[in-house]
Amino acid sequence: MANNLTYVQLSSCVNPSFWNKLTELKLNVDKLDEASRNIWGYFTNLNKDCVNSILEVDSTSYNENFNDQKLYIPFHGKILNKNTIEQFKECNKTDLINLEGKTLLESIKNGEVIKDPSLLNVFSILCFADLKKYHYYYWFSFPVLKDVIIEKGEEIFLSNKFTTENIYKLYNDFSALTANQKSYFIVEYASDELKLHKLEDKLNYITFENHTQYYFAFYNISSNNIPGSQLRNYVALILHYCPFLEEETQNFIAFILSREGSKVTCKDSTVFELKLPKADHGQNWVGWEKNERDKMGPKLANMKNTLDPNKLADDAVDLNLKLMKWRIMPNIDLEIVKNSKCLLLGSGTLGCSVARTLLAWGVRIITFVDNSTVSFSNPVRQSLFTFQDSVDMKPKSKAAADNLKKIFPGVIATGHQLNIPMPGHSVGESMLEQVRENVKKLDNLIEENDIIFLLMDSRESRWLPTLLGSHHNKIVINAALGFDTYLVMRHGTFNENLTETHSTCPEGFRTISGNRLGCYFCNDITAPGNSMKDRTLDQQCTVTRPGVSQIAGALAVELAVSVLQHSQRNSAPAFYQITNKAAELGCEIENQCVLGLIPHTVRGFLSSFNQVLPATEKFKQCVACSTTVVEEYRKNGFEFLLQVFNSSKFLEDLTGLSEMFKETECVDVWDLSDDEDE
Amino acid sequence: MDSNQTLTIDEFNLSIENIIKISNDILDGWTLHVNKENDNGKYITKKSTISIEEPGKGNPITLTYEHHVVFSLSYSVPMICFNVWKADGSVLSMEEYLNINQNFDDSNMYNTITQLDHPVLCRPFLTLHPCKTQEIIEPFLSTSKNPVISWLTVVSSYVHLKILEEYIKHC
Ligand SMILES: [Zn+2]
Numbered sequence: 001m002a003n004n005l006t007y008v009q010l011s012s013c014v015n016p017s018f019w020n021k022l023t024e025l026k027l028n029v030d031k032l033d034e035a036s037r038n039i040w041g042y043f044t045n046l047n048k049d050c051v052n053s054i055l056e057v058d059s060t061s062y063n064e065n066f067n068d069q070k071l072y073i074p075f076h077g078k079i080l081n082k083n084t085i086e087q088f089k090e091c092n093k094t095d096l097i098n099l100e101g102k103t104l105l106e107s108i109k110n111g112e113v114i115k116d117p118s119l120l121n122v123f124s125i126l127c128f129a130d131l132k133k134y135h136y137y138y139w140f141s142f143p144v145l146k147d148v149i150i151e152k153g154e155e156i157f158l159s160n161k162f163t164t165e166n167i168y169k170l171y172n173d174f175s176a177l178t179a180n181q182k183s184y185f186i187v188e189y190a191s192d193e194l195k196l197h198k199l200e201d202k203l204n205y206i207t208f209e210n211h212t213q214y215y216f217a218f219y220n221i222s223s224n225n226i227p228g229s230q231l232r233n234y235v236a237l238i239l240h241y242c243p244f245l246e247e248e249t250q251n252f253i254a255f256i257l258s259r260e261g262s263k264v265t266c267k268d269s270t271v272f273e274l275k276l277p278k279a280d281h282g283q284n285w286v287g288w289e290k291n292e293r294d295k296m297g298p299k300l301a302n303m304k305n306t307l308d309p310n311k312l313a314d315d316a317v318d319l320n321l322k323l324m325k326w327r328i329m330p331n332i333d334l335e336i337v338k339n340s341k342c343l344l345l346g347s348g349t350l351g352c353s354v355a356r357t358l359l360a361w362g363v364r365i366i367t368f369v370d371n372s373t374v375s376f377s378n379p380v381r382q383s384l385f386t387f388q389d390s391v392d393m394k395p396k397s398k399a400a401a402d403n404l405k406k407i408f409p410g411v412i413a414t415g416h417q418l419n420i421p422m423p424g425h426s427v428g429e430s431m432l433e434q435v436r437e438n439v440k441k442l443d444n445l446i447e448e449n450d451i452i453f454l455l456m457d458s459r460e461s462r463w464l465p466t467l468l469g470s471h472h473n474k475i476v477i478n479a480a481l482g483f484d485t486y487l488v489m490r491h492g493t494f495n496e497n498l499t500e501t502h503s504t505c506p507e508g509f510r511t512i513s514g515n516r517l518g519c520y521f522c523n524d525i526t527a528p529g530n531s532m533k534d535r536t537l538d539q540q541c542t543v544t545r546p547g548v549s550q551i552a553g554a555l556a557v558e559l560a561v562s563v564l565q566h567s568q569r570n571s572a573p574a575f576y577q578i579t580n581k582a583a584e585l586g587c588e589i590e591n592q593c594v595l596g597l598i599p600h601t602v603r604g605f606l607s608s609f610n611q612v613l614p615a616t617e618k619f620k621q622c623v624a625c626s627t628t629v630v631e632e633y634r635k636n637g638f639e640f641l642l643q644v645f646n647s648s649k650f651l652e653d654l655t656g657l658s659e660m661f662k663e664t665e666c667v668d669v670w671d672l673s674d675d676e677d678e
Numbered sequence: 679m680d681s682n683q684t685l686t687i688d689e690f691n692l693s694i695e696n697i698i699k700i701s702n703d704i705l706d707g708w709t710l711h712v713n714k715e716n717d718n719g720k721y722i723t724k725k726s727t728i729s730i731e732e733p734g735k736g737n738p739i740t741l742t743y744e745h746h747v748v749f750s751l752s753y754s755v756p757m758i759c760f761n762v763w764k765a766d767g768s769v770l771s772m773e774e775y776l777n778i779n780q781n782f783d784d785s786n787m788y789n790t791i792t793q794l795d796h797p798v799l800c801r802p803f804l805t806l807h808p809c810k811t812q813e814i815i816e817p818f819l820s821t822s823k824n825p826v827i828s829w830l831t832v833v834s835s836y837v838h839l840k841i842l843e844e845y846i847k848h849c
Contacts (some may be wrong), residue, residue, distance in 0.1 A: 011740070011765065012765065013727065013740060013742060013765045014766055014767035015725075015742065015763065015764065015767060016761075016763055016768070016769055017746075018767060044707075046705055047706065047724075047725070047726045047840075048726070048727045048742050049708045049726070049727070050727050050728050050729035051729045052729065052740055054727060054740060054765070056725075056742075069707065070705055071705050071707055082681070107727070136766075136767075166694075184715055203832045256685075259842075261842075261843060261844075262704050262830045262842040262843050262845075263844075264704060264755060264842030266703050299766055299767035300766070301767050301768055302766075302768060303767060303768060305768065305769065305771060306763075306767070306768060308770040312801075312802070315771065316800075316802055319772065319793055319802075323792065323793075326709060388688060442825050595704075614693070
């Protein structure tokens with residue numbers, strides 16, 4: 001009962017390092033050259049637990065010499081890397097594989113294959129690499145002769161035909177072969193003994209009379225008793241040198257390695273009786289690999305995640321945060337942090353440290369605003385600048401954005417050189433349009449962003465952003481520094497209705513709802529004026545302890561992230577201790593959000609290494625966030641602002657502060673400077 | 679006996695050289711790499727290929743594992759780092775890997791498998807979290823001839839690594 005032999009096809013298995021090396025060669029060596037390149041494929045059937053017979057390629061495939069690691073047999077390959085996707089598509093696949101086949105036939109005829117039998121095992125890769133996207137289109141072929149009909153006779157396991165001793169000896173002889181001799185060899189059975197011969201040593205001695213004592217052995221690519229398709233190339237070789245075997249029955253060994261415990265054995269190899277066809281060295285070759293949809297067509301490897309350093313950095317940053325979520329805080333909302341657009345008004349020590357902490361939290365959109373250039377004193381304190389930036393006198397906002405992208409290319413960072421108009425800084429006729437423009441730009445920036453950080457170096461420059469933050473109802477985080485003190489706070493939400501919303505509050509604490517929380521100016525009852533002229537007390541302090549800005553910058557971001565975790569965002573209430581009773585009672589408010597407390601204000605004192613968390617109510621005559629001021633801006637817009645810029649007294653009159661001043665003698669001014677180190 | 683005994687880098691190097699020797703005898707595929715710029719530059723790697731069913735889709739896919747056994751100077755323990763890729767070369771992310779892995783239930787997989795930088799290659803790899811390793815390896819330090827093998831036999835099943843019995847004879 002004769003059946004025609006069926007075959008197993010190889011499957012390609014590309015290691016990531018193969019694409020890595022291809023990219024390197026394309027960029028540095030080949031450039032626009034399309035010449036094909038010789039490569040090695042690796043095959044073994046050990047250490048595999050898979051249904052396919054796989055041929056591996058990796059970075060060492062491009063080496064001159066094959067490194068068998070005592071484990072692999074070589075496949076001789078060629079890679080043809082096309083310059084464009086069109087050339088890749090237009091390439092004639094039939095011509096290509098027939099050309100490969102022709103070369104193989106020649107090496108059979110000229111005897112090269114006899115010396116190096118591994119030459120019967122060939123493959124080629126047609127490829128196009130889109131290096132911008134890290135997309136690799138590729139198509140493997142494993143050329144074998146078409147239309148070779150072989151009839152299968154008896155098949156039997158090696159272990160059922162020969163003694164254990166013989167099989168053991170055969171494996172030892174096999175192990176001693178060089179890698180390229182392992183692919184195809186001859187086994188002789190004579191006087192109850194198995195002997196292994198190299199093709200070049202024995203092929204010429206096989207005759208019609210003695211051929212039954214010989215077995216043509218091949219290292220089979222399949223472990224399940226079906227020969228690999230490369231057998232057809234072997235048969236072409238055999239019939240060329242032993243034409244007397246045409247239409248004769250001949251013994252073959254499909255040689256495979258397997259494990260018996262830890263030890264390697266060849267006992268699971270199969271002996272086949274095969275009836276060979278007539279020699280017909282046709283010109284038609286087949287062997288293009290099917291793709292994952294089981295169609296004849298190329299495959300696409302998307303290696304962006306593996307090879308694009310930008311993507312690697314992007315994923316690594318996110319993964320670091322996800323580990324925090326997975327391992328410590330399953331309920332933290334990282335997406336809301338990542339998707340928050342942050343506006344940093346001021347790009348000095350605070351701006352730099354806020355930006356870096358935002359980056360660490362995975363924030364991707366960061367916009368800097370500043371009006372100065374990098375000076376020589378800046379780089380040591382302001383963590384985003386270098387000496388060269390000061391030599392180049394780069395604008396701070398731009399230098400900060402550029403350097404942030406150098407640290408992490410995944411961030412969308414932009415810088416705007418912008419003077420923020422200030423109360424009491426009169427606007428001359430010539431500057432009017434510029435100031436109008438700046439106000440409009442700032443208004444747009446605040447509207448576009450989700451979190452506004454006030455990190456400037458003067459008190460009065462915070463006024464307009466505070467007002468605009470209230471007007472657009474954004475999360476506003478304010479940080480200011482003294483010599484060894486810092487203030488970090490969140491502004492309350494703007495809402496005409498100031499009624500207290502009820503929230504439960506543990507003993508020893510009081511609560512202020514988010515719509516009643518104050519802003520930076522609520523605590524101070526003079527309008528911000530020109531500090532150079534009017535206010536000498538808390539604005540002239542120009543030095544801070546170097547660590548203060550790092551602490552305050554980090555706290556500003558952590559406060560913002562906590563606000564984002566609360567369902568009410570900036571409307572989240574704030575708690576504060578009314579007596580020491582809370583501490584005595586051991587009462588703590590820990591779970592206001594998943595990260596813990598969301599204070600209104602953090603005030604720190606470095607001299608005592610102490611920190612307190614007061615909360616203050618909105619001042620109804622506040623010059624920046626009161627209903628009167630916001631409504632006035634909503635009604636009169638720039639005209640109103642202009643009046644304030646020209647005279648900060650206007651604000652005091654508007655809010656009734658002037659009236660109040662008459663009543664109050666003593667003005668308690670905060671001992672805090674807004675200045676940084678300039 | 680010293681209760682806070684740790685594996686020295688010399689013991690580690692001897693252990694992995696021993697693994698290479700055994701592997702060469704039985705064609706197990708471990709390869710030694712030496713990076714001269716690092717004190718802990720010696721490490722070994724092995725590739726193995728499996729077929730699994732793609733979750734949700736049911737069709738078989740071929741996955742290649744590349745395991746690295748490398749010494750972590752910061753933990754003074756051996757680390758097992760690995761990457762897994764599909765037949766086209768694309769490497770599985772940690773989430774994709776955990777998604778197809780059957781060995782972990784939801785509650786502890788993130789505590790067992792993590793992603794860390796390879797101590798020599800400085801590239802992200804999947805790994806077993808090294809903070810438990812000292813606990814596992816400590817008893818072997820005085821009793822095993824090859825503590826690295828002893829440790830591998832304990833942890834290998836978590837990372838799809840097969841340790842043949844031949845190795846166990848050597849520890
Ligand atoms: Zn206010």
